Amino acid sequence: MKGLTLFLGCVIPNRYPGIEMATRLCLAKLNIDCTDLEGASCCPAPGVFRSFDEPSWLAVAGRNIVLSEKLQRDILTICNGCFASLADANHMLKSDPVLRERTNEYLAKIGKEFKGNIEVRHIIEYLYRDIGTDIIRSHIEKPLKLRVAVHYGCHLLKPSKSRELGDSNRPEFFDELIECLGATSVDYPDKMECCGAGGGVRSALKDESLKMADHKLSRIKEAVIDCIVNACPFCHMQLDAGQEEIKQRTGVDYNIPVLHYTQLMGLALGFPPEALGIDLNVTNNGKFIEKIEEML
Amino acid sequence: MLCSLKRGTLKNVSNMPTIPQDDAFVLNEVKNACKNIFKCMQCGVCSGSCPSGRHTSLNIRKLVRKAAKTADVLHDEQLWMCTTCYNCQERCPRNIDIVDAVLMIRKVAVHEGIMHSEHRKVSELLLEHGHAVPIDKDNREKRIKLGLNELPETVHKYAEELEEVKILLTSCGFDRLLNRAGKKDAGSEEI
Ligand code: SF4
Ligand code: SF4
Numbered sequence: 216m217k218g219l220t221l222f223l224g225c226v227i228p229n230r231y232p233g234i235e236m237a238t239r240l241c242l243a244k245l246n247i248d249c250t251d252l253e254g255a256s257c258c259p260a261p262g263v264f265r266s267f268d269e270p271s272w273l274a275v276a277g278r279n280i281v282l283s284e285k286l287q288r289d290i291l292t293i294c295n296g297c298f299a300s301l302a303d304a305n306h307m308l309k310s311d312p313v314l315r316e317r318t319n320e321y322l323a324k325i326g327k328e329f330k331g332n333i334e335v336r337h338i339i340e341y342l343y344r345d346i347g348t349d350i351i352r353s354h355i356e357k358p359l360k361l362r363v364a365v366h367y368g369c370h371l372l373k374p375s376k377s378r379e380l381g382d383s384n385r386p387e388f389f390d391e392l393i394e395c396l397g398a399t400s401v402d403y404p405d406k407m408e409c410c411g412a413g414g415g416v417r418s419a420l421k422d423e424s425l426k427m428a429d430h431k432l433s434r435i436k437e438a439v440i441d442c443i444v445n446a447c448p449f450c451h452m453q454l455d456a457g458q459e460e461i462k463q464r465t466g467v468d469y470n471i472p473v474l475h476y477t478q479l480m481g482l483a484l485g486f487p488p489e490a491l492g493i494d495l496n497v498t499n500n501g502k503f504i505e506k507i508e509e510m511l
Numbered sequence: 512m513l514c515s516l517k518r519g520t521l522k523n524v525s526n527m528p529t530i531p532q533d534d535a536f537v538l539n540e541v542k543n544a545c546k547n548i549f550k551c552m553q554c555g556v557c558s559g560s561c562p563s564g565r566h567t568s569l570n571i572r573k574l575v576r577k578a579a580k581t582a583d584v585l586h587d588e589q590l591w592m593c594t595t596c597y598n599c600q601e602r603c604p605r606n607i608d609i610v611d612a613v614l615m616i617r618k619v620a621v622h623e624g625i626m627h628s629e630h631r632k633v634s635e636l637l638l639e640h641g642h643a644v645p646i647d648k649d650n651r652e653k654r655i656k657l658g659l660n661e662l663p664e665t666v667h668k669y670a671e672e673l674e675e676v677k678i679l680l681t682s683c684g685f686d687r688l689l690n691r692a693g694k695k696d697a698g699s700e701e702i
Binding site: 225230251259260261266267321325327373375413414416418420427 | 665
């Protein structure tokens with residue numbers, strides 16, 4: 216099996232570095248062979264840059280892929296957007312000779328060439344398919360007695376024709392990953408619905424975007440859970456920072472802790488909440504951290 | 512935090528210049544970009560499953576119809592309300608690549624100089640830093656507190672790698688595109 220390179224993207228290292236730390240701690244603890252992808256850039260974000268100008272989106276994504284090709288390692292993404300961008304770009308460049316030739320003309324200007332000999336992975340499907348819940352379970356030091364609202368996010372699953380992860384309406388693999396940590400994945404209405412951040416909506420039309428987040432948060436609140444767990448820092452930001460923005464607009468204070476899966480896993484593997492940056496959300500996670508500490 | 516676009520702001524930009532290229536040319540561009548939208552039977556499965564449409568004025572069924580008919584779709588604010596969640600595309604009984612079409616129409620719009628100012632800002636950040644969301648002081652401190660390096664192992668840390676990204680973006684003409692785009696705000700036509 217090929218080793219991996221860790222693709223950080225933008226939002227994790229530059230807005231939620233706790234997720235980066237949690238990912239590094241979990242990968243090391245599970246003995247997963249993963250190195251840094253030095254000099255990587257923005258993926259670039261699919262919802263905006265791909266729709267502004269496909270050739271430049273493809274060239275910059277192609278460069279990121281080539282960095283990992285040089286190390287002969289598959290890319291591990293920890294963000295649905297990075298996954299969508301890099302997996303789609305990789306597929307397009309592998310399968311379309313015209314796009315590949317054009318992109319390689321640009322890449323030649325920086326002495327690089329896309330060869331098409333690695334894969335792009337998302338940490339959730341990688342953990343589920345290549346590591347498996349039994350091995351994860353065997354590493355657990357602190358079973359988490361928590362009720363979790365899982366948020367898959369859209370681009371992990373869709374477009375389903377290029378994801379090959381089964382039914383996008385009722386997937387179960389992420390729930391299984393949550394439950395193997397001892398937690399309960401709680402069903403809630405509109406579980407598969409979008410958080411409202413993607414496609415450049417959060418950046419350009421914040422009010423509209425927050426209406427979707429507000430809806431999702433209100434459904435989750437009804438389910439009486441301890442935290443939301445996601446697989447994408449952009450959903451993470453929308454559901455965490457979005458709570459504060461919604462409070463300013465409507466006065467409703469949801470106060471729901473939001474964790475990336477690697478942060479939840481880090482807790483189960485025995486790392487303290489502060490080492491995983493769970494105290495660094497916009498929403499105050501104080502009560503949740505107390506609950507975790509009492510669980511010892 | 513990014514500043515929000517107050518509702519209605521766009522609609523106040525009333526003195527919109529007309530589309531610079533002739534309508535037929537642009538409509539042709541749109542048609543080439545999303546050929547299979549002509550198979551649409553207006554059943555409404557797409558709009559019925561659209562999370563954005565539940566809360567905003569986006570009606571994706573009508574937008575598809577408009578795109579098949581007129582280049583005015585380029586000025587429609589709804590074009591930018593789609594989160595690209597793919598619900599509609601997954602469910603369309605005619606297998607129309609609806610989201611791909613939305614992305615293609617946005618591309619034509621941006622190339623015609625129509626772009627949200629916030630999107631232009633994000634693009635400028637990419638050009639300057641190689642990151643659409645670059646590091647700030649607060650997060651440098653958070654990184655140190657966590658025991659990470661102050662700067663991530665990305666273009667932020669390696670100047671020569673950032674230079675490569677800049678070379679790529681300029682040879683693709685991304686910088687020139689931004690100079691053209693943003694002359695007009697997106698979605699400024701009354702719907
Ligand atoms: S679901 Fe497909 S066929 Fe039906 S209205 Fe939407 S785009 Fe047209
Ligand atoms: S992809 Fe866009 S138009 Fe389609 S359902 Fe999602 S938000 Fe609506």
